Amino acid sequence: MKLYSKLRIVLLLTGAATLSACMVGPRYNKPVAETPAAYKETGDWKIAQPRDAIERGPWWEIFGDPQLNGLVQQIDVSNQSVRVAEARLRQAQALVEQTRAGFFPTVSGTTGVTRSRTPNVSGASASSAAPANVYNLALNASWAPDLWGNVRSAVDVNVANAQTSAANLAGVRLLAQAQLAINFFQLRAWDSQRQLLETTVAAYRKSLDLTRNRYNAGVAARSEVVLAETQLRSTQAQLINVGVQRTQLEHAIAILVGRPPADFALAPSPAPLALVVPVMPPGLPSELLERRPDIAAAERQMAAANAQIGVAQAAYFPTLTLNGVFGFRANTPQNWLVSPSRLWSVGPALAETLFDGGSRDAVKKQTEAAYDANVATYRQTILNAFKEVEDNLSALRILEAEAQIQDEAVRSSRLSTELTVNQYKAGTVNYLNVVAVQATQFSNEATAVKLLGQRLVAAVALVQALGGGWNGLTAAPTPQQPER
Numbered sequence: 001m002k003l004y005s006k007l008r009i010v011l012l013l014t015g016a017a018t019l020s021a022c023m024v025g026p027r028y029n030k031p032v033a034e035t036p037a038a039y040k041e042t043g044d045w046k047i048a049q050p051r052d053a054i055e056r057g058p059w060w061e062i063f064g065d066p067q068l069n070g071l072v073q074q075i076d077v078s079n080q081s082v083r084v085a086e087a088r089l090r091q092a093q094a095l096v097e098q099t100r101a102g103f104f105p106t107v108s109g110t111t112g113v114t115r116s117r118t119p120n121v122s123g124a125s126a127s128s129a130a131p132a133n134v135y136n137l138a139l140n141a142s143w144a145p146d147l148w149g150n151v152r153s154a155v156d157v158n159v160a161n162a163q164t165s166a167a168n169l170a171g172v173r174l175l176a177q178a179q180l181a182i183n184f185f186q187l188r189a190w191d192s193q194r195q196l197l198e199t200t201v202a203a204y205r206k207s208l209d210l211t212r213n214r215y216n217a218g219v220a221a222r223s224e225v226v227l228a229e230t231q232l233r234s235t236q237a238q239l240i241n242v243g244v245q246r247t248q249l250e251h252a253i254a255i256l257v258g259r260p261p262a263d264f265a266l267a268p269s270p271a272p273l274a275l276v277v278p279v280m281p282p283g284l285p286s287e288l289l290e291r292r293p294d295i296a297a298a299e300r301q302m303a304a305a306n307a308q309i310g311v312a313q314a315a316y317f318p319t320l321t322l323n324g325v326f327g328f329r330a331n332t333p334q335n336w337l338v339s340p341s342r343l344w345s346v347g348p349a350l351a352e353t354l355f356d357g358g359s360r361d362a363v364k365k366q367t368e369a370a371y372d373a374n375v376a377t378y379r380q381t382i383l384n385a386f387k388e389v390e391d392n393l394s395a396l397r398i399l400e401a402e403a404q405i406q407d408e409a410v411r412s413s414r415l416s417t418e419l420t421v422n423q424y425k426a427g428t429v430n431y432l433n434v435v436a437v438q439a440t441q442f443s444n445e446a447t448a449v450k451l452l453g454q455r456l457v458a459a460v461a462l463v464q465a466l467g468g469g470w471n472g473l474t475a476a477p478t479p480q481q482p483e484r
Helices: 002-019 059-063 067-074 082-105 148-217 222-256 285-293 294-315 359-425 431-465
Strands: 045-047 105-114 120-122 125-127 132-143 319-330 343-350 478-479
Touching: 002 319, 059 148, 067 148, 105 285, 120 319, 125 359, 148 222, 148 359, 148 431, 222 431, 285 294, 285 359, 294 359, 359 431
Parallel strands: none
Antiparallel strands: 045 478, 105 132, 120 125, 132 319, 319 343
């Protein structure tokens, strides 16, 4: 009964110490970050009625390209960067479990048989004792109650780090998705450039045939034939060069979906790029703080740095450890596991560092400085996020206005080419006029294709800047039409 009484006293003391334990360290409050009331570049945007037809789940589906949808879905399965981030998240979660184990006692068991001989020493004489066996079986328990919140602060640190890893995973996934969409649209833009060049080559070949016929008929100079041949060969060379950019983009897409470039191919699009640039709802600036993975990661790193200050402050207080042993020890197997051979010990130990030359104070200053650095990083991340949204909102607005004027330039240049070719056939202008208007037409049409590709890329970049998608928004802004 004496043993149980002593154990009861130790448990009561431990429970009282645990209940009276306090957690040191500053309480975490997320720093205020200045957010504007609205985006500056939404001046030409207006809030429309809710558009339920817009897909609000996988953001890439708003572009309406089934092939893009299939490619993006492969990222979660095969993209190696996503796999690395996912593995790091699992590693961080396991570290949380390891840290939480500090709340509980450690229990270990030992057993063994030792045969030894110990000399008997008495005064100046010594005699040999017979060898003896010792049979041991013991349970050892040790527990350090978290009196000052050291373990709790460490758990908070690792929980925040795990949440940071989760945000990093979301950021890596969003980056891979956006990069794939951008590469895909750029590749399709080059496909359209190839089709435009093929059409232009065919038109230049007809012009060359027309010029040769006029030369053979004696109504055109040899220099006009040479000029037509030069124009045709130069355009054919541009058509060949398109393959360089397209193959590099195809290789980049292969890497993003986790495939060797040699085993991956995207067939050229049979039709020109004709995707409609979707309307992007930017929402409120404050919502950006909840949707951007990099902002979430920066905020969680800030929380981890704050909890690390608590770990540093807990080092100033003494550590209480409760140790206990219970087991059996005997010289013969027959007397081993019986009550007379029982052994036990239990007792607390208190340890405190009395002098460390300022080491703990220096560590605390380091953690406070690290927290301040994380606060600045958090606020800078928010500023960069606002800049990226504003950049892409302005890019979409400006490129749309430019595309409208460029489309008018394409129509005018086509008409000018048609009229000039007819005048050349009638012999009222020379071939230099034809070359000039054909070059202008090709330049305008190539610029129009390039602008559409840039608008699609800017739309993807805006989705990425907004944190990917816009779940929960109830209204979608639509650009106002410019006044005519």
